[in-house]
Amino acid sequence: MENDQHKTVAFESVLNKAVSRRRVIQSGGAIGATSFLGGASTLAMSATQATYLMGFDPIPTSTADEIQLPSGYHYEVLVAWGDPIIKGAPKFSVSNSADDQAGQFGDNTDGMSIFHLQTKQGGLDENRAVMAVNSEYINKEFMHTHQGKNMSADDVKKEIVAHGVNIFEVKKNKKGSWKVNKNSPLNRRLHGDADEFIMTGPVTGHPLVQTAMDRSGSKIRGTLNNCGNGQTPWGTYITCEENFNGYFGAPEATPLNDEQRAYGLSETGFDYNWWPHEDRFNLAKHPNEANRFGWIVEIDPLDPSSKAMKRSALGRFKHENAAITLAPNGHAVVYMGDDERGEFIYKFVSKETYKENDRAHNMRLLEEGTLYAAKFNDNGSGEWIELSFGKNGLTPANGFKDQAYILVYARIAARFVGATSMDRPEWVACHPSSPMVFCTLTNNKYRGERDSQPVNAANPREKNPFGHIIRWVPENRDHSAQRFGWDLFAMAGNPNTQTGLMAGSENISADNMFNSPDGLAFDADGRLWIQTDGNYKNEGIFEGQGNNQMLCADPVTGHIRRFLVGPKECEITGCTFANDQRTLFIGVQHPGVGWPNAEKDGVPRSAVVAIRKDDGGIIGS
Template sequence: MKAMKDNPVTREAENHTFTEIVDQVRRRLLQGAGGATLLSFFASPAAALARSLDDPGTTVSSLLAAFPRSIPTHSHDYVTVMDGYVVRAILPWGDPLLDFSASWRPDASASAEEQARQIGDNHDGMHFFPFGPNVYDQGLLALNHEYTNYEYLFGKEYTEPWTREKAMKAINAHGVSIVHLQRDGQSGWRPVIPSRYNRRITGDTPMVLTGPAAGHPLLRTSADPTGTQVRGTLNNCANGFTPWGTYLTCEENFNGYFGGGSTDPLHQRYGIGKDNGYRWYEVIERFDLRREPNEPNRFGWVVEIDPFDPQSTPKKRTALGRFKHENAAVTIAPDGRVVVYMGDDERYEYLYRFVSHGRYDPGNPAANRDLLDSGDLYVARFTADPTPDGQRFRGQWILLDKERNPLLAAEARLPTQADVLIHARLAGDVVGATKMDRPEWVAIHPHRREVYVTLTNNNRRKASEVDAANPRAENLWGQILRWQENGGDPRVDEFSWDLFVLAGNPLVYPRGDARAGSAAITKDNLFNSPDGLGFDAAGRLWILTDGSYSNAGPYQGMGNNQMLVADPDAGLIRRFLVGPSGCEITGLTWSNDGRTMFVNVQHPGEAEGHPRAPALPAGQDLATYLAAHPTAFSEWPHSQFRELGGGRPRSATLVIERADGAPVFAAR
């Protein structure tokens, strides 16, 4: 199912791509802005420019004092971390959550009903909610489950015969887990079972649609003629959290769950109609587009959950727009309005911003609960126009409002504001938003209003799009972009932007070739496909990757997916962690005392393209082989952490701490 991250391009508009904008910048700088400005834009800051390919990366940085040197890459089936830190794994897929009657079964024979009471599969974004500001040893971990790997989920039977029971097991492996965690001096962090807080929210859990699009005819089905009552949340990728203590889970590649065919161009704009192998529509009517053509419109939203109230109903907030959401980064503007930044994770899609109409009241938590139901949605346009100081370039947030934007007012395919929100991609097309290279996680600097976004990659880049910033017919490595609204006010529509880093491979391509990456990339920290992103309290930027682990060709020397830590001011990057075979490293959060960092390992054991993938018997495909031989490629985490049950690879959450017990980021 990893192919769901590689969906076909569904763009309609001929808007400018970000590559074209960068090429305009390059030509303008070459024509008159001077070499120093050119270097400052297309490379990393001056401290990093002086380093050579052979420099081990020990340039002084006070922010990175606890991380003096990158660890090496590898392609093995275990996790490695920087010296001085210890790691263990908890909460693997299939472990009991609500009670011990639904325990892990190594042969994958657990029923759909049991899966609904177990930890879900393919962990992704998460957030730790302490029980109070001075409570350091207990809290709730809200944890996303993005999708499933059928070759491991069903065991030897794999998919045949295909049944409703199997489809429901897959549905129940999706969604969110709310886990009560407790730390003690002997065993460290562990789940509290039973606990009234523990909860599984699955692809079948009742929830409601709220906000401007709720009740619209496009959201009504035969089972829900009101257009407000939805069953389930799907493809829960990354996340966000609010100052009033709720969790935001984001629905990403929802299109692959629906089948039966569709000729609706507005469906096709989201890739709906092409079956991605889940086959739910064969046995469950609501996923069959021929019977319920509106059901897909009820997915692709940001869902707000109260982790402390297990009886609460999750709410899909339609004011934030419908697209393939990666995460939702929340900040509060100076006047108290709530601002949410979001990326649409597909090639040539857009960056969005939401600004609430209401204001956050820190003294009245109940008054904040529906702030995400009313506000303005914007989409980003990047230009090649320099700022007055010549150090950055200009951009603009374009309002997606049917009444106040003349382009949308004239668009017959979007007759109401609800249609604009349901078909946010089409609205972005109409107003001329900039097409980006898979915008994924967005992170906000904790000490200044500067925002970063990972642009993971774009393997469909045309040869005509080659330029100095992305001088490759395919952007295989990705980059991280940053911007800041004018005056540091996130409500303002004008912003300035530049590139923080271009990933690449200086082992394969010579320095000066953009495929080698910008100057911050050396042989000691090279990586591809930045995906997860987050700041710690001190202002360090953490980068998590979800890219090729072939360790060959353009990816030579990169090994398995990894996590890096960066000083965004000095432009220095260190590799902190390398994951096991076939995984993605994703999701990060911290305990409120700073002593623990939680990081997720998703889909260990996805063997396709890995240098250690098993040799197959003639005529057998990899998934079928692994279903019959589930430990042939990986048995992580059991292979490294023997206390966890094995039998097949399992996603799990890493607990990372300092060996000396000090806060994770303390100087050594």
């Protein structure tokens, strides 16, 4: 890389110039993020001005069927779909039953977090931890010996329990390798057929979530399509329900209302065809069952007897992940994206405030609060619009019956109040020591074709096959504030085949180009890690971009380096670091048939891998 990319750049300069240099907002009147900082130079220091933040050599793109890493790094598979994580569960086989799968690691790993256990002296144990890992969905063609044809009731049950959350203890041995302790009493599966879920908040008991199986509207069976995640300051795990609509179906010509259509419910769903065997997925018989999915779910990973809480105060939509931080006034703030083209970015602010050393109190913070949707103005300013009953036109006169209705149909409320429709808002990440917040906008092939998705400054491409990353800073560095300033951190593109906006922003080059940014996470030192889930055909406008990958960025300078390339066909997703920052765990989701375990097992298996430096050093340094 050229030396001038390593120069120290003051943070306020980056924000002031970003808009004009990337040609996405006309100069004159642009407010941007800087005016909300209240002393940007201090922020620049806290965000690490040193641009030697990344100590590894960037790697080229790849189309190989293997994980590629920089020199001096290696990886090991920690756990793969079908591996036993509950004592007594059998080893993987495609012929495993539903009961077998209920004791095994689920399919298509996604978001994950690690929770270190305490030593007898009360400190963190660097060698023992509990991991919570999502299993988002299944690959029907690999899950059954019959490739998904002639499905039985047990086959359907197997698919259902292959979804959800995997909780298991891991131990580090003397060589530094992490291994699953499948005999730990902390291990459990919270899957799509589990009865360990409780609805909390304003929607609890409302008619919209009452069903024939649960007249109380409070006891939920299962969690599905668990995509991204979050980790709270009080030590709980957040799993996010995304494309729940795909599991529901109904006989042909079943009438669906506008609210159901707004969430993508249809007669066929995603052709899982569970409803003929599992009655609750039949929209004709149980239309409210779908309203019990699409929520943020809070789990205590260290208490196997605890119930998981579906937090209705945070709204129902296709949750990608949840980025949780504390405002200066102590309120818990949760940023969230609704992963569908033309949908919105949300923020939740808790009613109560965080209390140090009071975990019982803090575990109630997500029960009550205020939900907002983001509006990105073309001049670089932004505002959070409150989604509360009686405010901003959310009244019975406009069809909003009560607060529960607003939360169950949050995307309808957000559209009504004029929030900005975005290019598939996915993962959100908060900088660990500054008020910067980042969100991946993965792509959008429809913007400019639908009236509800106009081209605007925050989404400047009429066709956006490459995606981009947006950045904002709250007013006065206060995450509970209702105003913010924003800019575009990076616009993915292909400078080899495209020009103008399609080539990408100036921090995108032939050496680091990518498409469809998806996963997003910070490490403790403030490096921003970017994972992709995009086009891996390596042809046409994507020529030269290779397989999906993981990159590392300096959030101040915008400098980006490629750190990892995955095997063919996979998505790279999920990211968590051991406490000492010397092991990075990531997921390889839906790998192709050439993935190394496929030949032995007969099918490819998604997996969590542990990445370490050969010298045992800090990842990325």
